[in-house]
Amino acid sequence: xxxxxxxxxxxxxxxxxxxxxxxxxxxxxxxxxxxxxxxxxxxxxxxxxxxxxxxxxxxxxxxxxxxxxxxxxxxxxxxxxxxxxxxxxxxxxxxxxxxxxxxxxxxxxxxxxxxxxxxx
Amino acid sequence: xxxxxxxxxxxxxxxxxxxxxxxxxxxxxxxxxxxxxxxxxxxxxxxxxxxxxxxxxxxxxxxxxxxxxxxxxxxxxxxxxxxxxxxxxxxxxxxxxxxxxxxxxxxxxxxxxxxxxxxxxxxxxxxxxxxxxxxxxxxxxxxxxxxxxxxxxxxxxxxxxxxxxxxxxxxxxxxxxxxxxxxxxxxxxxxxxxxxxxxxxxxxxxxxxxxxxxxxxxxxxxxxxxxxxxxxxxxxxxxxxxxxxxxxxxxxxxxxxxxxxxxxxxxxxxxxxxxxxxxxxxxxxxxxxxxxxx
Numbered sequence: 349x350x351x352x353x354x355x356x357x358x359x360x361x362x363x364x365x366x367x368x369x370x371x372x373x374x375x376x377x378x379x380x381x382x383x384x385x386x387x388x389x390x391x392x393x394x395x396x397x398x399x400x401x402x403x404x405x406x407x408x409x410x411x412x413x414x415x416x417x418x419x420x421x422x423x424x425x426x427x428x429x430x431x432x433x434x435x436x437x438x439x440x441x442x443x444x445x446x447x448x449x450x451x452x453x454x455x456x457x458x459x460x461x462x463x464x465x466x467x468x
Numbered sequence: 469x470x471x472x473x474x475x476x477x478x479x480x481x482x483x484x485x486x487x488x489x490x491x492x493x494x495x496x497x498x499x500x501x502x503x504x505x506x507x508x509x510x511x512x513x514x515x516x517x518x519x520x521x522x523x524x525x526x527x528x529x530x531x532x533x534x535x536x537x538x539x540x541x542x543x544x545x546x547x548x549x550x551x552x553x554x555x556x557x558x559x560x561x562x563x564x565x566x567x568x569x570x571x572x573x574x575x576x577x578x579x580x581x582x583x584x585x586x587x588x589x590x591x592x593x594x595x596x597x598x599x600x601x602x603x604x605x606x607x608x609x610x611x612x613x614x615x616x617x618x619x620x621x622x623x624x625x626x627x628x629x630x631x632x633x634x635x636x637x638x639x640x641x642x643x644x645x646x647x648x649x650x651x652x653x654x655x656x657x658x659x660x661x662x663x664x665x666x667x668x669x670x671x672x673x674x675x676x677x678x679x680x681x682x683x684x685x686x687x688x689x690x691x692x693x694x695x696x697x698x699x700x701x702x703x704x705x706x707x708x709x710x711x712x713x714x715x716x717x718x719x720x721x722x723x724x725x726x727x728x729x730x731x732x733x734x735x736x737x738x739x740x741x742x743x744x745x746x747x748x749x750x751x752x753x754x755x756x757x758x759x760x761x762x
Contacts, residue, residue, distance in 0.1 A: 413628075415629060417666060417667075417669070419663070419666040419667055419671075420667075445667075446667035446668070446725075447667070448666070448667055448668060448669045449669070450629065450630065450666070450669050450671075450673070451628050451629050452558075452590045452594035452595070452625075452628040452629075452630070453628070454558060454560055454595065455557075455558055455559070455560070457558075457590075457669075458668075458669065458727060461667070461668065461726060461727065463725070
């Protein structure tokens with residue numbers, strides 16, 4: 349089935365919301381890291397996590413559609429204004445891992461990067 | 469040879485530019501015959517017309533004109549010239565985007581060679597799905613044949629999420645299906661089709677699908693831009709070559725914590741900027757040229 353980008357985005361957002369709803373009980377026990385994306389930064393942009401400790405990354409956008417991509421852990425999600433998307437995540441290795449916005453959002457899109465530091 | 473210069477002479481040009489890079493399957497030399505059809509093309513990329521940033525390029529309003537003059541001064545005549553995206557620097561203002569595209573078109577109109585092909589980058593096309601680009605330069609993806617080489621321009625920027633998309637992938641599959649498995653195929657695109665460094669958004673979300681479509685073909689080379697520096701990479705037998713920018717350079721993939729542009733060096737102005745000539749004899753010869761001779 350071929351979907352245009354807008355339909356694909358809406359579907360992805362819907363699936364993320366459903367996943368969030370069904371995962372609430374598990375999420376409730378996990379540490380939640382709230383991350384706001386806005387032109388042109390993530391806040392916070394440097395996040396420290398513990399290896400083996402489950403967390404929920406909860407995203408929202410203050411202005412336009414953004415993306416969050418953490419390639420080393422093959423994690424990504426769309427970030428839509430007016431809503432929340434959640435990623436459940438348990439870092440399984442120590443190190444510093446870069447993330448970036450992967451939805452072109454304007455002049456300083458390339459500055460929308462950050463790091464997740466996983467400690468023991 | 470058709471343009472009054474032979475390969476040895478092209479290689480000698482290393483004295484005024486960068487190193488010559490050999491691409492493709494050297495074992496296939498002579499496989500395609502028709503040496504008389506070999507020719508040259510020039511790739512320019514990432515001109516970012518409209519960019520302002522004196523710390524990175526105090527001659528942002530003049531570098532493109534210098535590049536046009538440098539191409540016009542080449543000692544060989546390319547058959548065509550291709551711009552592989554980010555013709556303009558992005559703006560949220562649709563009127564300003566069109567003003568920049570207008571100015572860009574006027575400046576590159578100064579190229580002596582009028583056979584010029586254009587492609588969008590994300591700065592040109594990602595905020596309006598390529599609408600303004602199409603008004604000025606036509607389709608964002610296309611193919612053409614020239615002297616026995618099949619050229620394919622792949623758009624991985626009109627979708628702000630860096631997808632080629634199912635529709636274009638279906639078109640690519642159908643386009644390639646007309647080619648012999650030993651055809652000489654050159655792909656132009658803006659972003660890397662492979663995961664060069666997705667931590668800096670240097671990737672195409674569904675680029676692997678395009679590579680899968682290209683993989684059955686024995687003689688494929690990809691030229692792209694986006695990363696503002698030379699990079700040479702193989703995915704199987706497919707060679708990928710990124711081009712320098714004509715506005716500012718970027719650091720090597722993952723070499724710094726942040727993707728911070730390389731500052732302008734007054735002692736070496738225009739360092740890291742340039743364009744390239746490609747000679748299509750098998751294997752391909754790539755020759756890098758500076759904007760301004762040292």
